[in-house]
Amino acid sequence: MRIRRLRHRTLTMPQISQLAETYASQIFWVLIFFGFVFFVIGKGMVPKVMETMAARDSQIAADLAHAEAARRAAEGADAGWQATAAQQRAQAHALIAAAKHDAAQASEARLHAAASVIDARVADAEARIGAAVTSAMAEIETVAAQAAGDIAQRLAGITVGEDSARAAVKEALHG
Amino acid sequence: MAEHGRVDPMAQFKIEPLFGTDHWAIAGHNIAFTNSALWMAITTIALWVFVQGGMKRALVPGRWQMAVETMTGFIDGLLAANIGPNGKKYVPYIFSLFMFILFANILGLLPLSLLGVHPFTFTSHFSVTGVLAILSFSIVLIVGFAKHKLHFFSLFVPHGTPVWLLWLIPIIELISFLVRPFSLALRLFVAMMAGHVLLEVLSSFVISSANSGLLWGGVVGLPSFLLMIAICALEILVAGIQAYVFALLTSLYLNDAENLH
Numbered sequence: 001m002r003i004r005r006l007r008h009r010t011l012t013m014p015q016i017s018q019l020a021e022t023y024a025s026q027i028f029w030v031l032i033f034f035g036f037v038f039f040v041i042g043k044g045m046v047p048k049v050m051e052t053m054a055a056r057d058s059q060i061a062a063d064l065a066h067a068e069a070a071r072r073a074a075e076g077a078d079a080g081w082q083a084t085a086a087q088q089r090a091q092a093h094a095l096i097a098a099a100k101h102d103a104a105q106a107s108e109a110r111l112h113a114a115a116s117v118i119d120a121r122v123a124d125a126e127a128r129i130g131a132a133v134t135s136a137m138a139e140i141e142t143v144a145a146q147a148a149g150d151i152a153q154r155l156a157g158i159t160v161g162e163d164s165a166r167a168a169v170k171e172a173l174h175g
Numbered sequence: 176m177a178e179h180g181r182v183d184p185m186a187q188f189k190i191e192p193l194f195g196t197d198h199w200a201i202a203g204h205n206i207a208f209t210n211s212a213l214w215m216a217i218t219t220i221a222l223w224v225f226v227q228g229g230m231k232r233a234l235v236p237g238r239w240q241m242a243v244e245t246m247t248g249f250i251d252g253l254l255a256a257n258i259g260p261n262g263k264k265y266v267p268y269i270f271s272l273f274m275f276i277l278f279a280n281i282l283g284l285l286p287l288s289l290l291g292v293h294p295f296t297f298t299s300h301f302s303v304t305g306v307l308a309i310l311s312f313s314i315v316l317i318v319g320f321a322k323h324k325l326h327f328f329s330l331f332v333p334h335g336t337p338v339w340l341l342w343l344i345p346i347i348e349l350i351s352f353l354v355r356p357f358s359l360a361l362r363l364f365v366a367m368m369a370g371h372v373l374l375e376v377l378s379s380f381v382i383s384s385a386n387s388g389l390l391w392g393g394v395v396g397l398p399s400f401l402l403m404i405a406i407c408a409l410e411i412l413v414a415g416i417q418a419y420v421f422a423l424l425t426s427l428y429l430n431d432a433e434n435l436h
Contacts (some may be wrong), residue, residue, distance in 0.1 A: 015364070024206055028201065028204075029206070029212035032215075034307065037222060037271045041271060045246055046227075050385045053244050136264055
């Protein structure tokens with residue numbers, strides 16, 4: 001029974017059996033709807049979606065480039081600052097060295113001046129001492145000559161001339 | 176569908192005019208609005224709604240916008256890989272083709288019968304896939320001849336063809352070239368039809384065996400039902416793969432037209 005019914009039925013493909021009556025409708029409507037999809041969605045909407053993606057990509061790239069530039073600027077500024085600091089440090093060192101040098105020179109000059117003043121004073125004093133010694137010696141000679149004359153008169157009653165007394169004293173004093 | 180408890184696996188492909196049967200005609204050809212056309216409209220609307228979700232144009236995309244951008248990016252990448260920088264201008268066409276077929280395939284798989292609606296997979300009709308294939312093929316021809324003039328015929332003489340084979344290779348190449356629209360159209364139509372027939376036949380096994388009693392229901396019905404679940408998953412995969420293959424082959428053919436070879 002079932003087998004007979006199976007044989008009785010004819011399995012047909014509607015794709016083929018209905019082709020003659022439906023092909024025009026199928027072609028027409030697929031062209032209409034695919035055309036709509038292509039022109040409205042594909043041509044109209046997809047480019048905008050892709051534009052958004054491209055804009056986002058370019059913005060990300062721009063942001064990255066911006067960040068990179070900022071990083072480079074910071075690095076440059078840092079290097080500049082380092083250079084300035086090094087320069088300033090070198091300048092300071094030079095100033096300190098110059099000041100040290102100046103101070104040493106100044107103190108040396110002062111020492112020199114003081115030394116010359118002291119030398120002059122010493123020389124002066126020595127000269128005065130010399131003069132005093134000379135005058136003292138002269139006075140001693142005079143006094144000694146008078147004393148020798150007096151001593152000779154009192155002891156021997158000889159009057160000795162002033163000049164000979166002086167010569168004798170000189171001889172005795174200086175050998 | 177199920178007359179006398181039996182399932183006709185081909186009934187799902189039957190085209191039923193909805194309206195406009197009598198007087199809608201172009202040059203004598205009837206263009207009635209059928210269930211096939213209805214599902215084309217549903218596919219178009221679903222696709223429009225989907226892409227509309229990607230039109231927010233936010234700098235930081237939400238999930239929906241991300242999904243749309245993933246699809247356009249996917250097509251863009253496909254064309255960039257297969258055609259190169261010249262492929263950018265085909266993005267609207269390949270995107271439309273891919274998404275139209277993909278949505279049609281997936282919508283046709285929806286288990287809407289549970290709600291009393293019978294989904295119709297119009298990509299299982301070669302009258303539809305044929306139109307899409309001929310469109311793709313025409314674009315290849317137009318681009319090829321517009322860009323390379325008669326030099327486009329050098330496509331039939333691949334590089335490195337030995338001189339003594341010059342009488343044979345171009346004929347083979349020409350045949351393989353002319354077969355392209357048929358292979359495009361038939362591959363999609365056959366893949367979609369086969370999957371749907373298989374599901375329908377298995378479901379008829381389940382129904383018939385379950386009606387025959389517990390024994391046959393357990394021996395035949397249950398394994399068939401488990402197989403159906405697996406094949407449903409496979410069909411979802413096939414729906415994506417066939418749309419992808421159609422788009423991929425079209426882009427490969429466009430590459431021939433753009434860059435010869």
